Amino acid sequence: MRYQVVAVIFAVLQISQVGNVNPYLILSWFLLFFLAIYIGNLPTSGVNRIQPLMSRVVRPRLQKEKVRYYPRITRRKFFSQVGIIMATAPFVSKLLGGMKGRFAFYVREIHMVFPNLPEGFDGIRIAQISDLHIGSFGTNRDPLREAIELVNEANPDIILFTGDLVNNFAEEAKGWENIFAKLQAPMGKFAILGNHDYGEYSRWHSEAEKAANFRGILAAYERLGFKVLRNESVQLFRNGDIIGLGGVENWGTSSFPRNGDLALASRGIRHLPFNILMSHDPDHWDKQILAQDFYDLTLSGHTHGMQFGIEKGDFRWSPAQYVQKRWAGMYREGNKFLYVNRGLGYHGLPARVGMPPEITVFELHHGAHINAMLN
Incomplete structure (x- = not known):
């Protein structure tokens, strides 16, 4: 055998x-x-x-x-x-x-309070999705159709997608346009690239073929309605106030490639009172982001919580914790926060045990005392 x-x-x-x-x-x-x-x-x-x-x-x-x-x-x-x-x-x-658990989508709501959040953004709702690995769904459209309905039911003002649209190939994203067109977010839909979005997990006949696949993946993000931030930033406007949103390409200690440029992504928003960053790999937070003392909230994915674990009350365990320091949920250092989304799709084994696919909804508020609370 x-x-x-x-x-x-x-x-x-x-x-x-x-x-x-x-x-x-x-x-x-x-x-x-x-x-x-x-x-x-x-x-x-x-x-x-x-x-x-x-x-x-x-x-x-x-x-x-x-x-x-x-x-x-x-x-x-x-x-x-x-x-x-x-x-x-x-x-x-x-x-x-x-x-069955790989399709048991879970909406996790988190209320956060920041003294430096402009009052015009009080009550803003941000939906985060991550790690779709859309090729793993094959031709089965129903699960993600349900997930998108759940995102819309949360009434987000903005949707942030923290990488890994595909497993490896641009063709995986074909045929999903009508489903993703239903995502609704009046302030926009933004995304970054994950380690699987570069086509690094296959051998190619030529560099030209690999480059064409990468261009196809970028086009797929745009076709599905997301503006990809590649070491870039945008200013978000609401009720007369402004905050910053930065997005870096993949940067991590254990995954490749490492194309993230934090300094480049921060241009044009350093003068703003409040900033959010999308960075696919949570290792980036400890290695570079925290030291910048700039981004108030960083959103990551990548780990999937290894699609297996136990989370009961304050007890949390997953094999992922032996691989990465920050593997799922909320982390805080001083007045800075990192949230690691457990992923919406799956990769490798077609199952999830104790680690359901996640849609995270953040509701941010202006207040005197910084705080984060799971609703």
């Missing part, structure tokens, strides 16, 4: 070397199939091997005097098989639940 597994992985990797062919959906379902087979074997290490056992059950034993249509089975064998089924059932149910 191990040789077949290696052969399938090798075949998928070979597919990924061909431009315009998206192997991620194939690989995702292979991983799911592989996990479904082997996770059931975990609790049975002390029991006889399943294959010989099942062969005895399935194959009727022929005897000279008569044909038995049901196999002989001892009490011990019967209870061992029942034990296997009972031990495996929770894992299978979790697996199936995780598959």
Whole structure:
């Protein structure tokens, strides 16, 4: 069996070397199939091997005097098989639940108070989405149609998308225009690039082919209604006041490429009293952004919360915490805040367990005391 597994992985990797062919959906379902087979074997290490056992059950034993249509089975064998089924059932149910969980969209509302927020922006609502990995949905339009309805129901003034539109290829975003056209935000829809938006996770026949794919991804963002900020900033106007919004290209310690230029992204808004930054990888916050002491609120994504974890009250755990210091939710250092969105899509294994796809809605208020509260 191990040789077949290696052969399938090798075949998928070979597919990924061909431009315009998206192997991620194939690989995702292979991983799911592989996990479904082997996770059931975990609790049975002390029991006889399943294959010989099942062969005895399935194959009727022929005897000279008569044909038995049901196999002989001892009490011990019967209870061992029942034990296997009972031990495996929770894992299978979790697996199936995780598959369903990838579409269990969750709207998380956060109220924040800043003394330096201009009064004209009091009550502004900002919706953040991140990490769509739209190719993982294949031709299934319904889940994201539902997600977009949830975004609109939150009545955001502005929508910010913090990167990873695709897994790797521009073609993944084709055919979604009518669905994303329904996103409503009177003050605009802005986006930045994530590490998957550069086409770095495939081999290309030429640099020209890779560059064409990148141009296609940029065009897809615009086609879906987002203005991409590539180390740029814009001024936002509301009720006679102004705040700044900056967006950097991907910058991180563990993901590539590193194209973010914070200084360039901050031009034209440094004189403003309040500023928001979009940076895909949360590692950027500790490495560069905090030291600038400039951006009041930074929005990131990237981690997905590793699509697996436990969040109950104050208890939070995910394998993601062993990879990145800031892996999900709100973080504060002094009067500066970072929020890491858990992602709206999925990548790799087509499942989410304890880490549902997230739509974050921030409602900002002007007030005397800085504060952030989950509603």
